[in-house]
Amino acid sequence: MTSSRQLPTRTLARPAPGSAFLFVLSTLACIAGLFATYYFFVQTTTGQFIDESALVEAVEIHGPAGKAATRFLDLLPTISLVMAAVVVLFVTVIRRHWAEAGIAVAACIGANVATQVLKDLLPPRPDKGVLTLELNSLPSGHTTLAASAAAAVFLMASPRWRPMAGFIGGSFAIASGVSTLINQWHRPADVVAAFLLVGAFMIPAGWLILRRGSWNEWDGFGEHVGSARIWLTLPVLIGLASAVVAVFSLIRIAPSPWQEASTTNYFWAGIALIVIAGYLATVATTSLFAFAARRRIAPRR
Secondary structure (H helix, E strand, O other), rough: OOOOOOOHHHHHHHOOOOOOHHHHHHHHHHHHHHHHHHHHHHHHHHHHHHHHHHHHHHHHEEEEEEEEHHHHHHHHHHHHHHHHHHHHHHHHHHHOOOHHHHHHHHHHHHHHHHHHHHHHHHOOOOOOOOOOOOOOOOHHHHHHHHHHHHHHHHHOOOOOOHHHHHHHHHHHHHHHHHHHHHHHHHHHHHHHHHHHHHHHHHHHHHHHHHHHHHHOOOOOOOOOOHHOHHHHHHHHHHHHHHHHHHHHHHHHHHHOOOOOOOHHHHHHHHHHHHHHHHHHHHHHHHHHHHHHHOOOEEOOO
């Protein structure tokens, strides 16, 4: 005699319908943005001048800030690797997500290898009348390392923790990029290019991870401290404040009766560009993964 009692069904998370297209579109946008950044800031006179001016003006505030930036950059590889290894190993061992960990680590390694390949393959800076080093420094290797490590943590976090992980990881990557500019290791465009390159690798990896089972289900924003809306609100507010700084800095040096010679205006505009790009990527990526991870379906009986 068979029992009429039915076992409880378990819902399995699947990416939301239409999210595959958004992931493909986001990946292509990162690739297009990377080459647009290279073209404008390396191949045009205006772009070279803006980028190089920000780097040159970093000398004005290099003092204590430069020492702190140098120390941070010296520790950055260790911090990035330890941060990613601890989180990825913890999630992998506790939840046994070996395949997901392999995908995240492979994407992380791929982004860093691609950075070094692009440095060698992209042509040197052409002579546009701007006094600058000809060697190609785009994308920033230190920023790629920091951003890819943060992205690996983001991918391995459960959906309810991803918004907070995205904000903290994005802030870490931005801090690394700002430090390379303060220390005069890289121009702003090098940092922005690194963000875009990491996105081109980590977004497809995230799509593969999202398709691998019920651990990607969640209850939406506001149901957990890790998924509070503040983690989206904060980067938006900081990004808007940075946009104000960029506009103000550029207006002061724009041709007008009140135009002034720049001492740090290009530098602050460059810092603002890094912050805007970093937090825009943070908000866009968090929103994309939140949309994709919310879809649930019940398995067939």
